[in-house]
Amino acid sequence: MTDALDTSLAFTPRFDAAGLVTAVVTDPAGALLMVAHMNEAAIATTRATGKATFWSRSRNRLWKKGETSGNVLHVREMRVDCDQDALWLIVDPAGPACHTGATSCFYRRVTDQGLERIA
Amino acid sequence: MTDALDTSLAFTPRFDAAGLVTAVVTDPAGALLMVAHMNEAAIATTRATGKATFWSRSRNRLWKKGETSGNVLHVREMRVDCDQDALWLIVDPAGPACHTGATSCFYRRVTDQGLERIA
Numbered sequence: 001m002t003d004a005l006d007t008s009l010a011f012t013p014r015f016d017a018a019g020l021v022t023a024v025v026t027d028p029a030g031a032l033l034m035v036a037h038m039n040e041a042a043i044a045t046t047r048a049t050g051k052a053t054f055w056s057r058s059r060n061r062l063w064k065k066g067e068t069s070g071n072v073l074h075v076r077e078m079r080v081d082c083d084q085d086a087l088w089l090i091v092d093p094a095g096p097a098c099h100t101g102a103t104s105c106f107y108r109r110v111t112d113q114g115l116e117r118i119a
Numbered sequence: 120m121t122d123a124l125d126t127s128l129a130f131t132p133r134f135d136a137a138g139l140v141t142a143v144v145t146d147p148a149g150a151l152l153m154v155a156h157m158n159e160a161a162i163a164t165t166r167a168t169g170k171a172t173f174w175s176r177s178r179n180r181l182w183k184k185g186e187t188s189g190n191v192l193h194v195r196e197m198r199v200d201c202d203q204d205a206l207w208l209i210v211d212p213a214g215p216a217c218h219t220g221a222t223s224c225f226y227r228r229v230t231d232q233g234l235e236r237i238a
Contacts, residue, residue: 008234009233010234032149078229106205110197115130
């Protein structure tokens with residue numbers, strides 16, 4: 001079933017009870033870098049500055065990615081999914097996206113024996 | 120700061136209050152197809168069957184993607200992020216991933232003028 005949100009050309013993010021949508025971040029080649037959350041202010045800041053800004057649930061404040069590390073994410077494009085509760089940010093990363101220093105937060109594969117580090 | 124979860128080779132998903140983690144689904148080329156949620160049973164079913172199974176928050180039940188449309192997602196690989204609250208499924212889709220018939224749920228770009236359909 002499709003509904004109005006699926007076909008609308010109005011950007012009307014569907015925030016959850018905490019006022020957040022999921023933000024998926026990839027590089028232009030499609031490598032998944034990280035997953036975070038955005039509230040209305042984070043979306044507005046990201047659109048205004050061109051640098052990815054999220055809502056930190058642990059720190060309970062706006063969080064410009066790279067504000068301390070310098071590893072900002074320059075946003076090339078933002079897309080929204082069918083029911084407007086998830087965003088896709090296609091970015092040029094200035095450095096490793098993960099706080100561990102890994103290029104991507106997804107550096108471990110799930111195997112039958114547990115996790116396997118792949119990057 | 121890194122902590123034990125960042126380096127552990129034990130797969131211990133960090134479920135939220137609703138018992139869910141975020142699941143990001145891409146094809147092998149890196150195209151973002153959809154974002155959904157998985158609980159422990161969805162993860163176990165996906166690993167056992169090789170077909171992506173999620174937790175439907177709207178229907179409040181396990182949801183094998185493609186169970187009605189036939190557009191199942193064959194899972195090549197599952198990865199987990201640094202703090203183990205998000206999964207990346209790399210899949211071979213049997214058909215369009217979006218319920219609207221689009222290849223990807225992310226068929227609209229956010230522009231200054233609203234949304235622009237791109238697929």
